[in-house]
Amino acid sequence: MARILLIVALLAVAFWIYSIADCALQSPARHRGVGKPTWMLIVIALPVIGGILWFAIGRTRPKAAPVFRAPDDNPEFLGGIGTISDQDERIRRLEEELAALDAEDDDPRWHPPAHGGTDDTDEPNGQRGTRS
Template sequence: MARLLLILVLLATVFWVYSIVDCAVQPSTRHRGVSKGAWVAIVVLLPVLGGLLWFVVGRSGKRAAKALRAPDDDPDFLQRIGTSSDQDERIRRLEEELAQLDAEDDDPKWHTPPTGPTPAAGATPGAPSAGPDPDGDDTRGQRGAVG
């Protein structure tokens, strides 16, 4: 009987110390009900009962530690994106790059030639050709095709 009582006292002491340490190291945002100091006092003054209360009532889940916020509500995010002058400079550079790309697009070397068969020499544009060309292609540009 004494041995069982000794084991129970040892387990209660380990649980009590673990409860004190867990309560003390949790950030203040993870304490429900009363302040962190009050929870530490409750756990210290009520050894086993205080520890049970801490784990059942006082300790909040990990999800409650940081509430999800939209990026425009997060001050850290807003500080990281920089000032409006940084954004204005970036927009100006992008507009310059677009203007350069547009200027390159006007260059004739970037245009692709029109697709389709080219009319034979002396043929009227838009009129069908008289037959296969000397290479053996028909009017559709297909070699050996009939009709």
């Protein structure tokens, strides 16, 4: 009989410690009813009963995040896309960058290759006369 009481006492102490740790580590937003300090006091003052009350009444379940199958199902994604004026601004900047790149291509300092601008190599790596 003493062994059974010892095992029950050890289980009660383990449950009590787990209840205290769980109550202390939960964010205040997940405490139902009263505030976090009050729940801590209840769990510490009433060892087993306070833990049972904490798990039955005081603790809320975490809210499951909604599962989206595609980006257009997610309202946050849709809200973050931006307005048409943002897209127009981005297109305008890209066009300016392309115009600047085109202006670099028209640079008069650029000279055509000395051999007439055509590559008369037969080899894939640009090596001449290596075929037998």
